[in-house]
Amino acid sequence: MAEQATPTTGREWQLAARPQGWPTPADFALVEAPVRQPGPGQILVRNAFLSVDPYMRGRMNDVKSYVPPFGIGETMDGGAVGYVVASQAEGFQVGDAVLHGLGWREYATLDAARAVKVDPELAPLSYYLGVLGMPGLTAYAGLLEVASFREGDTVFVSGAAGAVGSLVGQIARLKGAARVIGSAGSAEKVATLVDGYGFDAAFDYKAGPVAAQLAEAAPDGIDVYFDNVGGDHLEAAIGALNVHGRATLCGAIAQYNDTGAPVGPRNLALAIGKRLRLQGMLVGDHAALQPQFVADMAGWLKSGELRYDETVVEGVENAADAFIGLLRGANTGKMVVKL
Secondary structure, X not given: OOOOOOOOEEEEEEEOOOOOOOOOHHHEEEEEEEOOOOOXXXXXXXXXXXXXXXXXXXXXXXXXXXXXXXXXXXXXXEOEEEEEEEEOOOOOOOOOEEEEXXXXXXXXXXXXXXXXXXXXXXXXXHHHHOOOOHHHHHHHHHHHHHOOOOOOOXXXXXXXXXXXXHHHHHHHHHOOOOEEEEEEOOHHHHHHHHHHOOOOEEEEOOOOOHHHHHHHHOOOXXXXXXEOOOHHHXXXXXXXXXXXXXXXXXXOHHHOOOOOOOOOOOOOOHHHHOOOEEEEOXXXXXXXXXXXXXXXXXXXXHHOOOOOOEEEEEOHHHXXXXXXXXXXXXXXXXXXXXX
């Protein structure tokens, strides 16, 4: 890719106010900011795709967590892929495709050490934000390492039509699960889980009590639960887990926008008699799995054994709307913003 003149300014999203409950467009501001030329050891990237992810909701609250909160009036960050348009760093040339953490903006200037070169020939660039990126590794590590998945297990996945859940169910199937069950928020998504992703059973959690629908889908109980939702889903899964069952606690989207006390689980005492293992996970702990994960995932994609869906929203100006839509379930598979 030839050297190209870069604009002197670019658009970026700032957090304008801390959301009270559900975020609204007024909580975000799209501003024009100077594009900074790279210094020694730095690169300037023109972002091609931004990632919007559920965990970002937690960073909008001013609370201590595993990642610092976004600052009011400061540009937000998140996963992004793009092309190097200027480089003062050894090993990075104009035209290189890179994955980095300064999303929510058109142009990013960063230390090259914080970017990873990716191969747009191996897979579409946006895939490095999803199936070959953080959500993919979350699914892979969360099922195989954290939940100690074994061939013959019955697996239940909540939020199963999302970026992580849709991959968890398919990896379980490919690794020899006896039965894979998913929950999602619409009849259309339920059909996608069964017909598109090969789940054995799925249900719409809005159509009735989760515990009753799970009992019907898994009459012999479950061995593994992959939790993206929390609340009534976690309570139902604790009830359905067999002795020595394992649950990976990955997300709790049901609680992210709550302003009142969180719901359940009220049956945690069952974990004692059943000798359950409920383990939280952060994907950063599992970087050692990266090479094996990419090899497996790329192989399954190439063979067609694994299906990957994206919901693509066009335009940086629509990033806040895309994020709000994601929290309300407007995506099937990974949601990205194309610049």
